[in-house]
Amino acid sequence: MVESRWWITALTHAVLLLGVLVVLLPIYLAFVASTHPVQNVIQVPMPMLPGGHFWENYSQVLGRGVPTVGNVPIAVMLFNSLVMALGIAAGKIAISILSAFAIVYFRFPLRMAFFWLIFITLMLPVEVRIVPTFQVAADLNLLNSYTGLILPLIASATATFLFRQFFLTVPDELAEAARMDGAGPMRFFFDILLPLSRTNIAALFVILFIYGWNQYLWPLLITTDRDMTTVVISVQALVSVMEEEPQWHLLMAVAMLAMLPPVAVVLLMQRWFVKGLVEPEK
Amino acid sequence: MQKRVLFHNPWLPYVLLAPQIAVTLVFFIWPASQAILQSVLLEDPFGLSSQFVGLENFQRLFADPHYLNSLRVTAVFSIAVALLALTTALVLAVMADRALRFAVGYRTLLVWPYAVAPAVAGVLWLFLFNPTIGILAYLLRGVGISWNHYLDGGQAMLLVVIAAAWKQISYNFLFFLAGLAAIPRTLIEAAAIDGAGPVRRFWTIVFPLLSPTTFFLVVINVVYAFFDTFGTIHAVTQGGPARATEILVYKVYRDGFIGLDLGGSAAQSVVLMAIVIGLTVAQFRFIERRIQY
Structure with a gap:
């Protein structure tokens, strides 16, 4: 200075x-x-x-869990949270990278219509369409299942945009060369585009893992079985019985366990995390 | 921007888009259109029949004192959260930017809360402010303030504002730090040579040049306070006492799932969608403007 x-x-x-x-x-x-x-x-x-x-x-x-909230071991809920967080992160990345590939590297009828359809999801967080989304999930028998926890949350406009922006910066010569060597679009995608996107995928994975792990409203609605719920929800369940039997020491232990994985991911992958968070805005 | 080299295939792009579009249609477009449809219908309590009532649900909504209260609560809550989280983060970022060699070390210590779930953040502060055992409630008693957020609506609001803002500081801090790093040092040095002190330089150079970042963060913080803090409210106050912390998102949940007022809840959803669309448009106008820089 x-x-x-x-x-x-x-x-x-x-x-x-x-x-x-x-x-x-x-x-x-x-x-x-x-x-x-x-x-x-x-x-x-x-x-x-x-x-x-x-x-x-x-x-x-x-x-052994806590008696006042059904004795379900927190290890089970940590596992549920892990499945949900990994499922959401991997699912969002997979479907977004494929749609970005289609939108950038192909011209086809209704291309822009699809683009806008994906864009709209940005404007409709779960919180604004709670009741009808829950009805859809209930009609499809998705309550108390991993599919129900993951699937409705994996559409992502932001991830699609991110990959689209990145693909637009990939030199055209690469696709040209691949085409001259007789590689089809999927070969180009797997052998060239995917390896080039590694850093972007890592950065996005950190952000999405935290997003998935910290989901609250959706698991609250869709899981009624104690052993299907996530660790963040179990923190709330413990708070709600705190009036009758204050077990602050156990509540804080569960809260620590609920924080540990996402905090560890942020601290260990800080470089990718900061890149993924701050740089897409540039 | 367009790609020069394209692949040609009549069906492959549709296959690639299919998973994303399917999820979007089933879990986004269909429920959203259902919400719009339900918002103009009145359903009987057993869900057996419904009739078209036009905008009656909306008229009922805006005549409902509880809804007007919720609008006011949401406005107070989101302004307070955004203000507290932004000013704290800006002060810390300006300081960290000065602390050159140690900036990354401080960053490591300050990013933790970003990873903490809003509900868990709420519970941590609930523990500190618990009227009987909380350490901060104890300290407040020491200076003559009796703290009980279970009875006092203002204190309950303060508690959720602190918990929500605490979690958002790291995010704002990272963006301010990046924004500060992008300001050319030569400008600041030139001002210093002309005799401007640190405070004057901040207000006449740094703050104006940060304004794109600040505007972006205001929108993000408001969106956060509107939607992502549902967990904080649900875990800490359940909207109480006496609806003092009942923000819009919590009310949609409560009316839809506990009160089973589908038409009213759907009308609230439609209002919320309008708010999100407004905020998203604001955000994109800003991004467009920044590209012209």
Whole structure:
């Protein structure tokens, strides 16, 4: 920067550290609470350092579940969340990359009509068409199934646009050369276009995995069996019984488990994540 | 933009598009048209018959004090969330941009909440603000404020605003940081040589040049506050106390699934669709404008 006066630098770091504190405090205290027995957590003020009940609390919620919400092990719900998040991420990428390929590399009747049809999905999040979408899913027997959790959420205008933008920057010479060598469109797609899109796919995968993992309204509606539901929904189920039997230590352990996979993905794949998030807007 | 080299095949493009189009038609277009259809019908409570009532559902909706309350609550909620999340993120991004060598380190520490589900974010803050055991409620009692968001609508609103904004800070921070990095250093140095201090430089150079990013983020934050915070509201306050935090999306859910008022819920869906279309158009006008830069 331009100035290098010591107090400006000190102020800069003070503000940043305060910001980091505010951002990380809720996560830290949730972790602390998840490592104590319940009587420590409900005393006021609660302890500020982790306790010795880490294994007790986590093995209970993972292996045996919580009695007040049906004793379903959280491990089962973590698995459901994982299936849903991977299914949504992989499904969205697969169908979007194929449609972007069709729209960029072919001319055919109704091309623009299809393009606009996909575009419209951008304007219709689940939240605005709750009841009729639920009816469709119920009519198709999709309640309490992985297909029901995944399929309605995999149409994606944003991913299609992203791939379309990227394909438009791929040099025409590549397609030309492939055609001269006698490669058909699908050969070109699998041997040239797909390997070129690797970075874009990785970036998109991080964003979509988090999107899928954190889905709330749709799993809430479509899963009524406790052992088909996701870990985020089970956090809410635990909160709703907190009045009768406060088990904050277990609730916080479940909340930590619900955060861990997406936070780990963001931190480990930070480079792709930032690229995927910020750069499509440029 | 058009491709020069094209493949020719009479049926392949349709096959490639089929999965996307099928999902779109079944789960987007059909339900949306059902919502529009139901919004002009009045169904009897048993779902046996329905009659065409024109715009009556909409008239009923806008005469309903609960709906008007929900509109007001949503406006307050989304403005507060956007304002809080944007200003905090902007301050942190400007500081991180100054902290050159450490910027990536701070970024790593600040991106966490992006990955936390809105409902889980709500529960974390619920724990801190719990009237009996919450550490922040305890500290507030220490300075003479009695905190109970189960009874006080204003406090409940504050709680969900904090939880929703907390989660959105990381997203805004990343975009502001990218926006700041794109501002030419020479401009700032020139201003410094002319004697402008850091505060003056921020308001006359940095802030105006960030305005495309800011405008984009305002739209994104409003969309987030309108739709993605359903989980926060549902897990933390259930719209209460006394409908003080009942945002539009929560009301659609409650009227449709708990109240079973299909016509009313569908009319609300149609209003929401109009809002999303408005916001999307605003977003795209902005992107077009940015391309001309």
